[in-house]
Amino acid sequence: MKKPHEGxxxxxxxSRVRDAIIHGDIALGESLSEDLLAEVFSVSRTPVREALxxxxxxxxxxxxxxxxxxxxxxxxxxxxxxxEARFVVEHRAAALAFAKxxxxxxxELSAVVDDMEQCIKNDDMQGYGEADSRFHDVFYRYCGNRYxxxxxxxxxxxxxxxxxxxxxxSPGEPHRSFADHRLIADMFSEGQADELEETLRAHIHRTxxxxxxxxxxxxxxxxxxxxxxxxxxxxxxxxxR
Amino acid sequence: MKKPHEGxxxxxxxSRVRDAIIHGDIALGESLSEDLLAEVFSVSRTPVREALxxxxxxxxxxxxxxxxxxxxxxxxxxxxxxxEARFVVEHRAAALAFAKxxxxxxxELSAVVDDMEQCIKNDDMQGYGEADSRFHDVFYRYCGNRYxxxxxxxxxxxxxxxxxxxxxxSPGEPHRSFADHRLIADMFSEGQADELEETLRAHIHRTxxxxxxxxxxxxxxxxxxxxxxxxxxxxxxxxxR
DNA sequence: ATCTCCTAACTCGTATACAAGATTGTGCCA
DNA sequence: TGGCACAATCTTGTATACGAGTTAGGAGAT
Numbered sequence: 001m002k003k004p005h006e007g008x009x010x011x012x013x014x015s016r017v018r019d020a021i022i023h024g025d026i027a028l029g030e031s032l033s034e035d036l037l038a039e040v041f042s043v044s045r046t047p048v049r050e051a052l053x054x055x056x057x058x059x060x061x062x063x064x065x066x067x068x069x070x071x072x073x074x075x076x077x078x079x080x081x082x083x084e085a086r087f088v089v090e091h092r093a094a095a096l097a098f099a100k101x102x103x104x105x106x107x108e109l110s111a112v113v114d115d116m117e118q119c120i121k122n123d124d125m126q127g128y129g130e131a132d133s134r135f136h137d138v139f140y141r142y143c144g145n146r147y148x149x150x151x152x153x154x155x156x157x158x159x160x161x162x163x164x165x166x167x168x169x170s171p172g173e174p175h176r177s178f179a180d181h182r183l184i185a186d187m188f189s190e191g192q193a194d195e196l197e198e199t200l201r202a203h204i205h206r207t208x209x210x211x212x213x214x215x216x217x218x219x220x221x222x223x224x225x226x227x228x229x230x231x232x233x234x235x236x237x238x239x240x241r
Numbered sequence: 242m243k244k245p246h247e248g249x250x251x252x253x254x255x256s257r258v259r260d261a262i263i264h265g266d267i268a269l270g271e272s273l274s275e276d277l278l279a280e281v282f283s284v285s286r287t288p289v290r291e292a293l294x295x296x297x298x299x300x301x302x303x304x305x306x307x308x309x310x311x312x313x314x315x316x317x318x319x320x321x322x323x324x325e326a327r328f329v330v331e332h333r334a335a336a337l338a339f340a341k342x343x344x345x346x347x348x349e350l351s352a353v354v355d356d357m358e359q360c361i362k363n364d365d366m367q368g369y370g371e372a373d374s375r376f377h378d379v380f381y382r383y384c385g386n387r388y389x390x391x392x393x394x395x396x397x398x399x400x401x402x403x404x405x406x407x408x409x410x411s412p413g414e415p416h417r418s419f420a421d422h423r424l425i426a427d428m429f430s431e432g433q434a435d436e437l438e439e440t441l442r443a444h445i446h447r448t449x450x451x452x453x454x455x456x457x458x459x460x461x462x463x464x465x466x467x468x469x470x471x472x473x474x475x476x477x478x479x480x481x482r
Numbered sequence: 483a484t485c486t487c488c489t490a491a492c493t494c495g496t497a498t499a500c501a502a503g504a505t506t507g508t509g510c511c512a
Numbered sequence: 513t514g515g516c517a518c519a520a521t522c523t524t525g526t527a528t529a530c531g532a533g534t535t536a537g538g539a540g541a542t
Binding site for chain 1: 524525526527528532533534535
Binding site: 005057078081082084092148150154 | 306322323333388392
């Protein structure tokens, strides 16, 4: 009795497309098509459809009947709502994680912050972004509530996509972001729940402001062949099976 | 440019199966099959698969590769986690609803509570359950955050299913539940945020205890023909299209 | 030159067929 | 009688074909 559809082609396609969106290889707002994706990955439309449904749940694409499906393209209001919802769930996850496994979770947080410091020294922005994801992931791995985890999954991918697509446009980052994370990790280790909540709120709120600000300065798209763009973006040289 | 897949067969099938699970026509833990559902609804497996994927997201069914898909069958721990997550999101939604539309939301809450009172007088348990759903729904319709709404959707159906499948076994209900709702509606109208949070927490916590207690007393299933059970449960006399 | 309408291409929705893994029951053997 | 192996059956995964709605672009008229 195995778990859901882990090894299915649909999940593999979903992963590839998700990564491409998160890494900015596919632009926000770009329109996709099931036929095109099927051709690119050399699979039929069936797993592609399943993949797009998964991505829709995570808010990465918008499906329209009998019309193109488009990569999500958030408005400023949407970003605010996303960050608000994220804070609501995450501060509770952090509290639960501290209640259940303060030592282990605290150690992991510190370790991730150290990684972040290294990435900043090496000017490795992608590495920093991934460390950022791992940082917040710690709360959910130790919170012990599968429903909070699935709620987090609802906006996890969107947050990651916004980070790589917009954060790079914010001057002063990631140094202020890094200071936040260091602070949060320390407060967690010392069990300062109230201070942690406030710092987490401030951190996510600053993130929100950065994204909204960066959003005001993005238009034009490259006018290249759709197929070739996707082939490069999705790295089809690495076969999906 | 129409919205997602509202009118699709997949969504219709999902609705029907969801209602059947919520109303207790399909037992918790029962195993389904795509072929069977397709036959019952006179559609192909394709929309059935899509429906099951939707229900999986809402936690109503569990999919297993190359094996049966089963209706969810929560453990006590799972119920606790469900209620915890629900409270986290809902108390925030309530706060946002009050901040945005205190008058309208308050009026709707009071109206729903009046409906509840009528249902109790008429001993209409199903009506009471639906009113219960509408009550909590008010917070989300006025909270103005689409992400909180989608988070709520993650456990909305499960909560409804637990209510009809387990709540009837709890003596003293729904009178205590009704008192909670009246209290919450009043506190909301008066803007007593802190008291509302505590009452909401107590309400959901009592709900949790009722479900967990009721869960300890449910085994055996009727041994009827699977197909005929489903045909009756899903009310195939009402064609799906 | 511009606007309108119509057609052709494109997109998703559904049905069907085939393939592969999982389950279950049965019969053989110890 | 108990356990094990095997095969028939059931389940889901994937591919393909067809249909219906949408969109975009071009031809024609003004």
